Amino acid sequence: MEFPDQEQVDGLLENRVQESMADVQTDSEEHAAVGKKHIEEEFVGGSLAPAHSLWTTDARGSVRLRIEEGCPEEPITVHQMFKASVEKYGHMHALASKKNNKWEKITFLEYYQLCRRAAKSFIKLGLERFHGVAILGFNSAEWFFSAVGAIMAGGIMTGIYATNSPEACQYVASDSKANIIVVENQKQLDKILQIRDTLPHLKAIVQYSGQLQQKLSNLYSWEEFMELGLDVSEKQLDDISSSQRANQCCVLIYTSGTTGTPKGAMLSHDNITWTANHASRAGDMQPADTKQESLVSYLPLSHIAAQIYDLWTGIQWGELVYFAQPDALKGSLITTLREVCPTSHMGVPRVWEKMMEKIKQGISQSGYVKKKLVTWAMSVSLEANQKCMQKEEEKPLLLSLTDSLVLQKLRAELGLSCCQKFFSGAAPIGSETVQFFLGLNIRLYEAYGMSESTGPHFMSGPNVYKLPSCGKVVPGCRYKMANTDSEGTGEICFWGRNIFMGFLNMEDKTREALDEDGWLHSGDLGKIDEEGFLYITGRIKELIITAGGENVPPVPIEEAVKKELPIISNAMLIGDKRKFLSMILTLKCCSNAETMEPTEELSVEAVEFCQQQGSQATKVSDIIGGKDKEVLQAIQEGIDRVNSAATSNAQRIQKWTILLKDFSVSGGELGPTMKLRRPVVLEMYQTVIESLYQE
Structure with a gap:
């Protein structure tokens, strides 16, 4: 061109x-x-x-705009x-x-x-x-x-x-x-x-x-x-x-x-x-x-x-x-970031996780002195950032020193040396990833929204930041919580100029999403604190209702397992209409550089975990099928720690199994933005799941 x-x-x-x-x-x-x-x-x-009307399903249709005192700007075309x-x-x-x-x-x-x-x-x-x-x-x-x-x-x-x-x-x-x-x-x-x-x-x-x-x-x-x-x-x-x-x-x-x-x-x-x-x-x-x-x-x-x-x-x-180059997500993204040095960067959680793994791998391959120095500097940064969450709070001198001497070099390795705003969106991000980047003196600003809200409806930013929330509602937009329980948890509903027109040619689906007053029902569960910060607690459709009638949100339990066990890549809780909860796990593996297909080779972090247990495993097949008792015992102990924090016996993981292959986009278990496709996984691994419930 x-x-x-x-x-x-x-x-x-x-x-x-x-x-x-x-x-x-x-x-x-x-x-x-x-x-x-x-x-x-x-x-x-x-x-x-x-x-x-506030909605239509006709491509040629038009809608009434939600123009009100909070957002009176004149509507304009692209x-x-x-x-x-x-x-x-x-x-x-x-x-x-x-x-x-x-x-x-x-x-x-x-x-x-x-x-x-x-x-x-x-x-x-x-x-x-x-x-x-x-x-x-x-x-x-x-x-x-x-x-x-x-x-x-x-x-x-x-x-x-x-x-x-x-x-x-x-x-x-x-x-x-x-x-x-x-x-x-x-x-x-x-x-x-x-x-x-x-x-x-x-x-x-x-x-x-x-x-x-x-x-x-x-x-x-x-x-x-x-x-x-x-x-x-x-x-x-x-x-x-x-x-x-x-x-x-x-x-x-x-x-x-x-x-x-x-x-x-x-x-x-x-x-x-x-x-x-x-x-x-x-x-x-x-x-x-x-x-x-x-x-x-x-x-x-x-x-x-x-x-x-x-x-x-x-x-x-x-x-x-x-x-970026077309192979950005296969490894060239960081090369481009180093050349460009952007002032702002957005990633889905999996991108931030990949960056975290790259830095961890670099640290593990460093000499003893450098490894100790980096680990110390990151602990200083993590502690300081957790203490002063608001921008206006002055950061300690020790953080400034460790940042300029050590952490700035680590950020430069990722191409983020000039970056001042770091955003995460499209799916919930794990607390381990957020904490790791705080250790690099990087605050990941989480945004929350939907395609139906034209993207973000709640946002974190330099002036609106509180862990582990996704920030406050975008100015000019509104929210309400529907069907709240005794703890204030309810379905998050949206209102604003960003709310979509409707689903093309799908009146029934549009009526499901928008109520009679025009509020968009997200299908997500959350709660708002006294300062207006939003915390996502789960998704209504993802709620597991056990045979005993217990409502179990799977995401917090899955995140807890991944936090306890750094060898775990994906964890999916099973138990809808079942007598007890079980879980399917995948291990962190290397990917084929060309196809992005997960291989059987364990990642550096997974191998390190195995070595800490006294195991020499380097492949998934070295572990599954009861072959590696040390690693399997360590995983069981991690599950036990998660179970010890369960609010009831019905929320404990009774059985688990490890799959031979990690989830991927190409495999169909993950969507294009790395979001877990639960119905697909349930169908693909039906035989494996049924085996967990055989007496």
Whole structure:
């Protein structure tokens, strides 16, 4: 792909942006002077499409926005948000891609122009209003151009997980009525070619990386695609963009299907633009005219967490986004982080765990003196950070010394030497991981939300931090706890401008998620303390109800086992409608660098655990089947310690077994964001589970 030089950037475009922004600024000033009632009246005739309900399941539908005193900002479309950013940050760098071992950067003005070119090409290919543009591949500048361009052209953008099977791709493309599918390479193209004949709405396929290996009708290289729409007029595109309304759908986020058929969560322009603005404020992200943030994009953009964090917040605040290599999660991420030195970084819990394992491995291979020094420095940091949780509290001098002499070097090994904000999301993070990073003087800020809440609804940040909570509700959003018990634990319910429009073509599922008053029911259990911090205690659907009627939340017990036993990778509690609880365990293993399949070889940490028990085991098969009595005895003792803290006998683990292979995305036990797919595991290991309950 060729990026235009700054001199080649169309002057006419710059004038158009200036004129448009003058209009937006005038509108803003007028709206600032009127009250909420008048704003709503004006929106009905102007910025918003007519709507009578808070939800819809129709891709062409519109919804009433939850505009109230806490969040009175004027609703804007994605296109309007981008134009405002070009006005402020136009000549600052926006995106950086590695080509021929060099980082190539483009500005926000160039970024905007390339999105417009993509939009015009989508129009030329016959993209119909409110039909899908599906994107299947790893993060790249072309992914961003396709996403924004699809919306500018009046389509609905949806990401497809790169790990999806052809059948899973077919479901999303068919459900979203995709007119165009953008694929990364031949591997992803092959999936679409297998299902092409089952997609009646499909008009074209575009491949954005690598040479086309075959000439097929309606298959285009990226270069060919970007040339297609050159004869589409600027006015035609502007007319389509300006006809869009903030309360109409522009993005589909498909749930990963951990509990059944994937559901397409419909997100409006206002969902995207409002959340990009407000959630990032809660995380203390800075606008580029104050201090430009930089980050590395590597998590799946089909998931709401990465999409909000990398793409939409990047546009809103003028961030510089570097694209990692496609093998980032196979090991190259840290190399990229070291080159880029981002100011902010987000990971799912498994990414933070992998970093923790890498540092632990480095420490274990160090000499005696260095090992002692690092262990001491980390204990100083952990203790100091646990004592002064609030930002305003002064940190002790000893921490400053150990940080500059020891810990800073460890953070630099991870590429986090310049990083000031560290976020974790998409799944609950274990306390062991949080404590380990506190030992590196890194506070992991946990965010909590759903696809249906456009990402974060509660957030931790530099000014809102308390362990082991996921922070406070994002300003402008609300929450309530439904069906609380005597201890104040109940189902967490959401309200705000970030709440989705509904599930595409699924009225029953939408009515399950949204109650009659429009509150989104999360399905998660939690409690709020007196300061407003949220603590997740479990998930309603994950609750195990034993044969004796005892309600058991599995996650706290599973986390306790992993904390007691550093050899354990995954622990899953079993016992629904059973007489007692049992548990299936997997051991920490090395992964195949190419396929990411877990191997039989134990990880460094697991081998260390075995050696501490007097065992020489290096493989899973050395341990299971009663072969390694020392290790099995140590695991039983760890389970016993967890059982000793159980609130009742019904919450004790009576039996357990170790599986030969660790869970993985490729194996199907974990979803794309490393979340445990409990129904899948129950089905896959049904025989193993039944054996635990045979007398």
